Amino acid sequence: MLNPEDPLSLKLAAFVTLSSAEHQALARLRRRRRTFAAKREIILEGQRSLSAFIVESGWACSFKLLPEGERQIVDFHVPGDVLGLRSILLRRSDHSVEAVTPVKASEVLIPDLLACFSQAPRIATAVLWAAARDEATVVEHLVDLGRRSAEARVAHYLLELGARLKLVGKGDDTGFGCPLKQHYLADALGLSPVHVNRVLRRLREDGLVTFQNELVSFNDFERLKDLAGFIPDYLDQDGPLL
Amino acid sequence: MLNPEDPLSLKLAAFVTLSSAEHQALARLRRRRRTFAAKREIILEGQRSLSAFIVESGWACSFKLLPEGERQIVDFHVPGDVLGLRSILLRRSDHSVEAVTPVKASEVLIPDLLACFSQAPRIATAVLWAAARDEATVVEHLVDLGRRSAEARVAHYLLELGARLKLVGKGDDTGFGCPLKQHYLADALGLSPVHVNRVLRRLREDGLVTFQNELVSFNDFERLKDLAGFIPDYLDQDGPLL
DNA sequence: CGATCAGTTGAGAATGGTCAAATTCGGTGG
DNA sequence: CCACCGAATTTGACCATTCTCAACTGATCG
Numbered sequence: 001m002l003n004p005e006d007p008l009s010l011k012l013a014a015f016v017t018l019s020s021a022e023h024q025a026l027a028r029l030r031r032r033r034r035t036f037a038a039k040r041e042i043i044l045e046g047q048r049s050l051s052a053f054i055v056e057s058g059w060a061c062s063f064k065l066l067p068e069g070e071r072q073i074v075d076f077h078v079p080g081d082v083l084g085l086r087s088i089l090l091r092r093s094d095h096s097v098e099a100v101t102p103v104k105a106s107e108v109l110i111p112d113l114l115a116c117f118s119q120a121p122r123i124a125t126a127v128l129w130a131a132a133r134d135e136a137t138v139v140e141h142l143v144d145l146g147r148r149s150a151e152a153r154v155a156h157y158l159l160e161l162g163a164r165l166k167l168v169g170k171g172d173d174t175g176f177g178c179p180l181k182q183h184y185l186a187d188a189l190g191l192s193p194v195h196v197n198r199v200l201r202r203l204r205e206d207g208l209v210t211f212q213n214e215l216v217s218f219n220d221f222e223r224l225k226d227l228a229g230f231i232p233d234y235l236d237q238d239g240p241l242l
Numbered sequence: 243m244l245n246p247e248d249p250l251s252l253k254l255a256a257f258v259t260l261s262s263a264e265h266q267a268l269a270r271l272r273r274r275r276r277t278f279a280a281k282r283e284i285i286l287e288g289q290r291s292l293s294a295f296i297v298e299s300g301w302a303c304s305f306k307l308l309p310e311g312e313r314q315i316v317d318f319h320v321p322g323d324v325l326g327l328r329s330i331l332l333r334r335s336d337h338s339v340e341a342v343t344p345v346k347a348s349e350v351l352i353p354d355l356l357a358c359f360s361q362a363p364r365i366a367t368a369v370l371w372a373a374a375r376d377e378a379t380v381v382e383h384l385v386d387l388g389r390r391s392a393e394a395r396v397a398h399y400l401l402e403l404g405a406r407l408k409l410v411g412k413g414d415d416t417g418f419g420c421p422l423k424q425h426y427l428a429d430a431l432g433l434s435p436v437h438v439n440r441v442l443r444r445l446r447e448d449g450l451v452t453f454q455n456e457l458v459s460f461n462d463f464e465r466l467k468d469l470a471g472f473i474p475d476y477l478d479q480d481g482p483l484l
Numbered sequence: 485c486g487a488t489c490a491g492t493t494g495a496g497a498a499t500g501g502t503c504a505a506a507t508t509c510g511g512t513g514g
Numbered sequence: 515c516c517a518c519c520g521a522a523t524t525t526g527a528c529c530a531t532t533c534t535c536a537a538c539t540g541a542t543c544g
Contacts, residue, residue, distance in 0.1 A: 146432030190388030
């Protein structure tokens with residue numbers, strides 16, 4: 001039942017063991033496929049939101065723009081992530097989302113999503129659980145920006161991306177595929193692209209991690225975790241809860 | 243039915259018009275009163291969470307500690323806020339919460355909370371709405387840390403606190419009561435206490451805002467908003483939705 | 485073979501941090 | 515009432531991290 005063509009089921013399986021009826025309910029949400037070219041907007045800040053999106057393939061990022069044009073990336077989104085949940089309740093999106101790479105996503109009309117949740121409450125719970133974990137990663141990101149030096153910040157962020165991807169089978173302790181350019185990292189970490197470049201060079205020269213050719217390689221996982229103060233409790237998950 | 247003794251109902255009233263049965267359901271959640279002295283921990287990071295808390299009076303803050311002892315405050319919590327919702331799903335709290343001033347709070351056992359939600363689904367929706375708004379403020383806070391200068395950061399944060407308190411009737415465009423010490427602001431804004439002090443002095447000398455005697459006074463609201471790039475869309479709420 | 489975009493490197497400037505020393509202020513005990 | 519204590523705030527001097535600007539390299543793609 002589980003296959004990499006259905007990354008959302010794959011992710012939720014960490015939380016609930018889905019019945020075949022539940023698998024079918026999820027499958028019904030995935031009928032309206034859309035594709036977005038790299039750099040295309042998927043959700044616009046301020047937009048009245050009528051649908052959510054399930055990322056099927058590719059990476060996206062959510063961000064806010066400041067009046068003077070700087071941007072702050074709030075999070076990156078990978079296959080299995082659900083976009084636009086918060087704006088269902090707030091009625092309009094408080095941030096924008098754009099495709100980093102070409103993205104395939106399922107567009108889910110809000111009424112269809114709510115119908116799915118009421119027919120299959122365990123799916124609702126599992127999706128809320130995923131949203132809670134996403135929120136925990138945003139909080140950790142906040143700590144990155146507020147209290148970590150540029151080096152620890154970069155190191156911590158790469159470790160966290162790695163840990164998140166590991167959970168969906170797209171990476172391990174040696175590294176992960178990563179389509180991000182340095183300027184995306186800069187916008188996520190509140191640093192200038194130039195400084196990100198210098199920090200990456202230092203981390204590379206110290207034999208800790210390399211960020212090259214769309215590939216992040218952890219060369220000394222332990223020392224890197226140490227430098228970053230990485231304690232991934234907030235991502236831990238001991239297996240299905242329901 | 244609405245009275246300042248029940249700040250949660252007051253807040254949720256912005257989202258739903260509560261029936262008297264719903265008021266009673268909420269009242270049943272508020273029977274187990276607890277008090278916390280200033281600086282006492284209310285929730286401990288890593289703690290297996292068995293209950294949530296509704297803040298009845300006083301201010302609290304949620305934060306994370308780094309290995310070297312620095313701390314990053316994630317958010318301040320005022321009467322009407324619900325603490326510990328996320329850890330219901332994650333099973334253990336990913337952050338600590340401590341009382342800033344003496345706090346009175348209602349402890350709500352998770353099963354009681356879930357029972358309330360299933361008996362009164364509109365309350366569940368309204369609480370989720372409040373949680374979504376809290377999350378939006380954390381995101382805005384992330385932007386503060388990532389992309390705003392110290393001055394804009396302090397200005398923006400004070401404006402945001404003011405806007406949040408205005409929504410629950412505890413402030414207006416001229417200012418608000420604020421029990422925070424400068425070092426709390428520093429831990430929230432990722433700045434050193436010394437620098438917070440200097441920035442507050444500059445803002446005061448420029449006639450923009452004063453932060454003294456537990457009182458924040460906006461002396462030039464328009465110019466302050468301009469300096470901060472403050473656009474409070476994410477907090478706007480046009481009246482009851484349900 | 486330009487053109488463009490990502491990545492690199494250097495030099496100098498700026499923002500914000502650290503350390504240390506007052507000063508103020510609200511209690512508290514005498 | 516007054517002296518004293520500790521916590522919070524304020525200020526100065528100096529330092530470090532990170533930014534900005536600018537130039538240059540290298541790859542990719544029509």
